[in-house]
Amino acid sequence: MPGLAVFWGCRVLSGDVALELSVRKVLETLGVDITDLEPQSCCGEPIRSLNLTASCYLALRILALSASKGYNEVLMPCSKGYFMANWSLDMLSRSGELSEAISKAFSSEGLSLDRLSRPIDLVELVYRAVGPEGLRNKVEKPLGLRVALHPGCYFMRSKPGTGEGLRKLAELRELLSAVGVEAPYYPGMMDCCGGSLWLTRQDAALTLAGSKLKAASESSLDCLVVLCPSCFEMLDARQEDALSAVGEKKGVPVLYLPQLLGLALGIDPAELGLRFNRSPVEELSVVR
Amino acid sequence: MSGLTDLMTMAKPNEALKARIIALLARGPDMCLQCGRCTSGCTAFRLLELKPHEIVCSAKMGFVEELVSSKSIWDCALCLKCAERCPQEVSPYELILSLRNEAISKGLEIPEALRDILMTLMETGLAFKPKKAVDREGKAYGREELGLPALRTGLSEQALMALMELLGGA
Ligand code: SF4
Numbered sequence: 001m002p003g004l005a006v007f008w009g010c011r012v013l014s015g016d017v018a019l020e021l022s023v024r025k026v027l028e029t030l031g032v033d034i035t036d037l038e039p040q041s042c043c044g045e046p047i048r049s050l051n052l053t054a055s056c057y058l059a060l061r062i063l064a065l066s067a068s069k070g071y072n073e074v075l076m077p078c079s080k081g082y083f084m085a086n087w088s089l090d091m092l093s094r095s096g097e098l099s100e101a102i103s104k105a106f107s108s109e110g111l112s113l114d115r116l117s118r119p120i121d122l123v124e125l126v127y128r129a130v131g132p133e134g135l136r137n138k139v140e141k142p143l144g145l146r147v148a149l150h151p152g153c154y155f156m157r158s159k160p161g162t163g164e165g166l167r168k169l170a171e172l173r174e175l176l177s178a179v180g181v182e183a184p185y186y187p188g189m190m191d192c193c194g195g196s197l198w199l200t201r202q203d204a205a206l207t208l209a210g211s212k213l214k215a216a217s218e219s220s221l222d223c224l225v226v227l228c229p230s231c232f233e234m235l236d237a238r239q240e241d242a243l244s245a246v247g248e249k250k251g252v253p254v255l256y257l258p259q260l261l262g263l264a265l266g267i268d269p270a271e272l273g274l275r276f277n278r279s280p281v282e283e284l285s286v287v288r
Numbered sequence: 289m290s291g292l293t294d295l296m297t298m299a300k301p302n303e304a305l306k307a308r309i310i311a312l313l314a315r316g317p318d319m320c321l322q323c324g325r326c327t328s329g330c331t332a333f334r335l336l337e338l339k340p341h342e343i344v345c346s347a348k349m350g351f352v353e354e355l356v357s358s359k360s361i362w363d364c365a366l367c368l369k370c371a372e373r374c375p376q377e378v379s380p381y382e383l384i385l386s387l388r389n390e391a392i393s394k395g396l397e398i399p400e401a402l403r404d405i406l407m408t409l410m411e412t413g414l415a416f417k418p419k420k421a422v423d424r425e426g427k428a429y430g431r432e433e434l435g436l437p438a439l440r441t442g443l444s445e446q447a448l449m450a451l452m453e454l455l456g457g458a
Pocket residue numbers: 319320321322323324325326327340341344373374375376377378379380
């Protein structure tokens with residue numbers, strides 16, 4: 001496999017280091033090499049409401065830039081970036097008008113729509129690189145947790161209408177079970193955290209995040225596990241506001257998937273960036 | 289189609305505007321059979337009574353002006369459940385985004401958060417400015433302190449130009 005590029009995205013670069021630290025550590029421990037794609041730029045997700053063509057341009061430009069540097073694949077640990085890449089490719093395959101506009105926008109940099117890296121997410125990468133068995137063999141500390149998994153809209157529905165989401169979810173559950181984590185269904189599991197709604201309707205967005213936290217509490221599972229920095233922002237960073245939006249007080253520990261995997265691999269919690277989680281992660285004995 | 293009149297508002301369909309709004313969409317409204325699956329699973333329906341099947345229906349018939357100026361298009365959570373559930377490969381999600389694009393280009397509405405993002409994007413090539421990471425005790429860390437490599441960020445001058453052109457000089 002030629003080198004794998006990694007695109008972190010704005011949310012990670014604007015201070016959400018918990019995801020970056022934990023992804024880097026976990027992949028290092030699993031022996032998977034990644035190279036930072038440079039320069040890193042916006043994936044277009046936040047400006048979809050403004051201009052579809054411009055947002056698809058930004059997403060596809062990342063794939064083209066990565067391909068121009070010789071990478072066949074680019075890892076996108078942020079679900080929103082991963083979704084933008086997949087959705088732009090879908091838009092491109094169906095709209096001649098879009099590909100014309102984007103080819104034109106690409107021309108001044110010598111980029112081409114014929115050479116695009118393939119986007120992959122963390123679950124696919126870990127599944128392919130080591131698989132559930134390989135992961136199980138590297139576990140130092142089986143976690144014995146039952147978690148409220150929040151797959152999130154952009155992981156579950158990165159290719160809407162194709163059944164891809166359920167397949168990805170099954171792989172994710174296999175990986176979790178390899179590290180001693182059970183992720184049973186709970187009411188509201190597939191629901192949205194309100195991350196995108198935050199831009200236009202903040203109160204409603206907090207109600208969504210709060211309902212998610214409440215559902216996780218009521219299911220008496222050990223913690224919430226998220227994949228996407230936008231979900232993390234709503235459920236961890238804004239947890240207090242989200243809880244008060246639904247009249248709840250009890251905090252819920254929120255972990256990133258790679259933080260959870262890292263704990264099972266025996267990586268020191270400090271190296272997984274757990275001090276950057278705002279939610280009460282110390283309630284989990286595996287963190288202490 | 290042009291013979292239609294909405295008897296509630298006496299509005300006439302605007303086929304030219306409809307064509308522009310659905311031109312780019314991978315999954316436009318025309319195949320919709322009004323089954324209502326989108327609305328029955330819609331995140332914003334439960335919360336804010338958004339009815340994506342009605343939006344799709346109006347768009348399909350060409351009553352798009354009302355949609356562009358409606359407040360409800362801004363209620364969508366962009367959760368993609370509608371696109372996932374639709375049996376006809378229609379994506380209400382894409383349609384709503386395109387309606388928002390039109391509303392913004394007409395100057396009818398631009399959410400403040402979006403305005404900030406656009407400014408940051410033009411300035412830095414990122415939607416959110418690179419910041420130090422702050423831990424739960426309020427202590428800030430630079431990337432080097434965390435053992436993270438310095439990363440170059442931003443858009444090239446050519447990319448910025450291309451982006452501005454696509455945005456119509458916004
Ligand atoms: S689910 Fe699809 S076909 Fe059914 S009403 Fe919604 S858009 Fe129309």
